[in-house]
Amino acid sequence: MKEKPKTVGGQAVIEGVMMKGVNTVVAVKRKDGNISIKSLKDKSWGIWEKIPLIRGFFVLLHAMITGMQALSYSAKMSGEEDEELTTKDMVIAILIAVVVATLGFGVLPVYATKPFNITSEFWFAFIEGFIRAFLVVAYIWGISFMKDIKRVFQYHGAEHKSVYTYENGEPLEEKYAKKYTTLHPRCGTSFLIITVFASIVVFAITGGLGFNSMLEKVLSRIILLPLVAGLAYEFQRITAKIINTKIGKVLAYPGMMLQKITTKEPDSEQLKIGLISLQYALKEDFEGEVVLDKAGNEIEFDSANTEVFST
Incomplete structure (x- = not known):
């Protein structure tokens, strides 16, 4: 029997929620009002997700791949797309996302900072980080x-x-969940802003080491992005552990404030789907795909044509 995890997490998708617990599942509201739930292929990458500093990059890449599966399924089940993405489509989409993120997050701020003619490497990295955050x-x-x-x-x-409901040991029901805030210290949104701060530190150091030409700055931003992501990941883990202390609240504050944009108060139906996704993520024996009717009862599912039949 698998041990229930101390922490759980997931991400929002189109008309649904992906959750990772004992298993990884995605629950999506269909056009007919029923809820489709599917278990996703999500095997651990082993030691690559355990080595400090390095693991942050691999955890992020792993999350992107799993998230792409969930997004593809949600797009199909919600009626946004006719077919799920193939493996080739997912690889191309992830590569495009990595390139766009590298150019937009890593390279563009360097060229945007250049016109200021800043000679101090620390202040160059600081202004560059400010532009990146903006x-x-x-x-x-x-x-x-x-x-x-x-x-x-x-x-x-x-x-x-x-x-929050799970982490506080309460039943996964709407009446318990609705009282909690939509802001969470382990959120990917917080990771983004922490990455900005980590980039200032790393790139100020590389400048101090003599990587000062524009070509060297650009190459260092591209090559060291995994290290920046790794540092941000470790920092966020520490912050989440001390979130109830004064220093923890201060460190988490920028990311929590950014979540005021990326999270909104859900309605009753959306909260229900989030809870259902987590319930199935915690089911040790759940595999494949099921559909719940509006009353929450499982009904037979034909994966070939997505039609449902009363049982």
Whole structure:
């Protein structure tokens, strides 16, 4: 028997929530009002996710791959797409995301800082980090006005409320979950802003070591992004452990404030889906796919054509 995890987590998807507990599952609201639930392939990467500093990058990459599976399934079940992505499609999508993130997060701020003619490597890294933070916040704030993104952010809030309910040892029911905040210290949104601060430290050091030309700055930003992600991951783990202390609250504050954009208060149905996703993620014997009707009863599922039949 698998031991129940001390902590759980997940992410919001299109009209649903992915949760990782004993298993990794995604629950999605269908157009007919029923809820489709599927267990995802999500094997541990072993030692690569256990070595300090290095593990942060691999945990992030692992999460991207699993998240892509969940997004593909949710798009199909919610009616946004006709087919799930193939493995080839997912690889291409992840590569594009990595390239865009590297150029936008790593390279663009360097060129945006260059016109200031800053000679101090520390202040160059600081202004560069400020620009990087501005770009991240501006992008998130901009997309938050999109109708579909607003709903994803509500499901993000439902995910956090569900996680808090489990972590506090309460039954996974709406009456217990709704009282919790939508802000959580282990959130990926917080990871983004922590990564910005980590980049200032790392790139100030590389500048001090003599990597001062524009080419050297750009290459160091690309090559050292995994290290920056690793440092941010370790810092977030420490912060989450001491979140109830004064220093923990101070350290977590920037990320928690950014979550005020990326999480919204979920409605009753969205919270229900978040809780259902977590319930199935904690089922040791759950595999494959099921559909719940509006009353919460499992009904037969034909994976070939996604039709459901009363049992």
